[in-house]
Amino acid sequence: MVLSRFWLVIFISSILFVVISLFSGHSYTIDSVLNGKKDDPILISEKYINQIPVFIKDSINKSEEKTFIINRDTLNADTTYVYKNKTVKIFSGVQKSDGLLPTCKSTLLDLILPLMAYLAFFCGLMELLIISGASEKLAKALSPVFVKVFPSIPKNHPSISYMTLNFAANFLGLDSAATPFGLKAMESLQEINPDKDKASDAQIMFMCLHASGLTLIATSIIGYRAAANASNPADVMLPCIITSFIGSIAAFLIVGIRQKINFKSASLVITLMVLIAAIVGLLLYVNHLDLIGKNYFTANLSALILVGIIAFTLIFAFIKEKQFTAANTTVYEAFVAGANNGVKTGVTIFPYVLGMLVAISLFRNSGLFEIISNWIAFGFSNLGVSKDITDALPVALLRPFSSAGSRGFLIDSMNTFGADSMTGRLSSIFQCSAESTFYVIAVYFGSVNIKNTRYALQTMLIVDLICVITAIFVASWFF
Known part of the structure; x- marks a missing residue:
């Protein structure tokens, strides 16, 4: 009985938190919760290319992969900008476990x-x-x-x-x-x-x-x-x-x-x-x-x-x-x-x-x-x-x-x-x-x-x- 209730509390509280985070703007997408894999980059935003800073835009245009990464150190999460299909997807951090x-x-x-x-x-x-x-x-x-x-x-x-x-x-x-x-x-x-x-x-x-x-x-x-x-x-x-x-x-x-x-x-x-x-x-x-x-x-x-x-x-x-x-x-x-x-x-x-x-x-x-x-x-x-x-x-x-x-x-x-x-x-x-x-x-x-x-x-x-x-x-x- 205790295990069953604990299991339900974990499930329900997690689902509620995911939904609240999405509609409050703290999360951009909940797809990673369902389909993401451990250590995958997390999508936090998506913008048109003219909405991002000029130096990032120029770096993307110069890159063959149309990608720009900043904060490449061991203590902070990388922020990655990927230009594809007329928009720039912004990723930061990695997923803690499989979805x-x-x-x-x-x-x-x-x-x-x-x-x-x-x-x-x-x-x-x-x-x-x-x-x-x-x-x-x-x-x-x-x-x-x-x-x-x-x-x-x-x-x-x-x-x-x-x-x-x-x-x-x-x-x-x-x-x-x-x-x-x-x-x-x-x-x-x-x-x-x-x-x-x-x-x-x-x-x-x-x-x-x-x-x-x-x-x-x-x-x-x-x-x-x-x-x-x-x-x-x-x-x-x-x-x-x-x-x-x-x-x-x-x-x-x-x-x-x-x-x-x-x-x-x-x-x-x-x-x-x-x-x-x-x-x-x-x-x-x-x-x-x-x-x-x-x-x-x-x-x-x-x-x-x-x-x-x-x-x-x-x-x-x-x-x-x-x-x-x-x-x-x-x-x-x-x-x-x-x-x-x-x-x-x-x-x-x-x-x-x-x-x-x-x-x-x-x-x-x-x-x-x-x-x-x-x-x-x-x-x-x-x-x-x-x-x-x-x-x-x-x-x-x-x-x-x-x-x-x-x-x-x-x-x-x-x-x-x-x-x-x-x-x-x-x-x-x-x-x-x-x-x-x-x-x-x-x-x-x-x-x-x-x-x-x-x-x-x-x-x-x-x-x-x-x-x-x-x-x-x-x-x-x-x-």
Whole structure:
């Protein structure tokens, strides 16, 4: 219900703002909102050639392309004059994201089809883990801890192994693997959900822990920083880990208090201590490496573990081939059957993802998001917050809505202020410290047709806010 109302508010307010901007003269055309593409120049006016300044007119006439560009610097938007069909079109600035119709197309071609491919492959592997009995063994090993965190889940339930693989993939920055494992976990949890239209306690806990984004190896962030010529691309790794870890603890505490979980459980305390010790130990190891060593380690660890998971699954399935025969199938046929289920899941979630991304596209291109973010930045600056911090806030504000959009702001901030600036580093921490909340809600709950997400959205947004505040303090401390 909350998600539905929020979606409607975004859509309706964006449409109203677009219409008001058009008829009040603040916008020249609304075509870009519908048909424009990211980074396209924005048409702001159109005049007859005798209505423009003489020096611009002369420059256009001298140009073979009948085009004149001014303000060509990195800090101000270019203004471009293009003479065509007896009029001069004036463009200024670029579009922040694809318009409504291109978003529909890119959602299918650039997001859902690749996601379906990932789902097909990893759901095929999951089918091998299920039939071979590997997932059952993993669930048995982890049940003592998981039944404390998820008391409504029966002991040794298959969802435990799926959630474990999802958390591990997130932990290592393996986004392509995390989503299929997570969707399989939601599907398994839905089987024991007494009210199929309403999110269960276990599903909410899983979603909030997943969305808190605990990441050990922020591979993509390191890559962006390296591309932006950062002196040490991996120097944000420790701040990212601290921020996302605090976010995960906050998510667990907020949901746990609401679900009345026993925090004094010995198994929970021991698990938390082991996790902290593992993180600290790995950080100490990475910290003693030189720059080339850090880059080599962070570039290969995640990929090596993913290859290891694939190899283990196939080898274990080969060893347990008799169990496939008993199930009247073969290893390859089981993989194909699992892959087919992955494709079906991708088709199921497409409408949910499309609806959310189209609303976000309209919200950004309407100009309403920019106004809200500018006012928030203005409010922070009046509170004495450093400009280095307020310049990074657009990344934090857009992150819950769109990973691609916030990534665009991240790259822009590093190009504008420098990858080694406080703004560039803080933007990097914002980007890697949480998930895209609305996208995650749409994908995971949509995959099992959950209509009432209860308090999941509010909790995830609170955790996002905690991550933003933590990131600011951690970045100020480190840099």
